[in-house]
Amino acid sequence: MISKVVSDPDDAVSGIEDGSTILMSGFGMAGHPVALIDALLDQGAGDLTVVSNNAGNGDTGLAALLKAGRVRKVICSFPRQSDSWVFDGLYRSGEIELELVPQGNLAERLRAAGAGIGAFYTPTGYGTSVAAGKETRTIGGRGYILEYPLHGDYALIGAFRADRWGNLVYRKTARNFGPVMATAARITVAQVDRVVGLGELDPETVVTPGIFVDRVVATGERHRLHDDVAPAEVAV
Numbered sequence: 001m002i003s004k005v006v007s008d009p010d011d012a013v014s015g016i017e018d019g020s021t022i023l024m025s026g027f028g029m030a031g032h033p034v035a036l037i038d039a040l041l042d043q044g045a046g047d048l049t050v051v052s053n054n055a056g057n058g059d060t061g062l063a064a065l066l067k068a069g070r071v072r073k074v075i076c077s078f079p080r081q082s083d084s085w086v087f088d089g090l091y092r093s094g095e096i097e098l099e100l101v102p103q104g105n106l107a108e109r110l111r112a113a114g115a116g117i118g119a120f121y122t123p124t125g126y127g128t129s130v131a132a133g134k135e136t137r138t139i140g141g142r143g144y145i146l147e148y149p150l151h152g153d154y155a156l157i158g159a160f161r162a163d164r165w166g167n168l169v170y171r172k173t174a175r176n177f178g179p180v181m182a183t184a185a186r187i188t189v190a191q192v193d194r195v196v197g198l199g200e201l202d203p204e205t206v207v208t209p210g211i212f213v214d215r216v217v218a219t220g221e222r223h224r225l226h227d228d229v230a231p232a233e234v235a236v
Contacts, residue, residue: 009039031174114183155185166210
């Protein structure tokens with residue numbers, strides 16, 4: 001019987017090595033796999049490169065991983081928000097490396113990794129510091145820069161529902177980078193609210209097919225307060 005469901009977040013992140021490149025979904029906190037990141041904190045892997053849209057919010061999730069000194073480099077689009085004080089302090093003190101990538105380029109570099117595309121030309125960033133050291137070309141009278149795929153050793157993503165085969169559906173804007181990250185990593189781990197029985201997910205609503213998912217863990221309804229989270233529900 002095929003089942004990609006694991007018992008808890010600790011099992012879900014087991015095997016992540018020092019020096020890994022981790023793709024983390026989320027647009028701010030929407031779709032951010034906080035339970036998996038908390039488990040990664042306990043697991044101990046360090047010297048990580050993290051690819052995410054943001055560089056952490058407040059003191060939880062990715063920000064907590066940064067604060068613990070476990071991340072060497074961040075590749076992201078929006079490193080600074082009003083509550084990004086952890087990253088801001090580390091960057092200003094030279095304790096962390098940043099690769100700033102325009103958001104569309106970030107999404108396309110991840111998609112290219114999953115689609116097997118070797119590189120692509122984009123006009124975004126041409127003529128700016130983003131283009132420094134990169135190959136450029138004029139196509140149809142417009143300047144382009146050459147960008148390369150972003151592969152991950154692991155993807156930690158947040159989804160809404162899954163079945164035991166790893167098929168995933170997402171909830172509204174929490175979908176964001178999850179689907180492209182799932183295809184771009186060697187091992188994809190999904191945190192979901194609930195695992196449902198086979199056949200309960202409408203095939204027309206499945207965004208990430210289970211072939212791209214290696215581990216699934218149910219962590220309870222994310223919209224509830226922390227002290228009122230329902231026990232993780234798993235149906236097989």
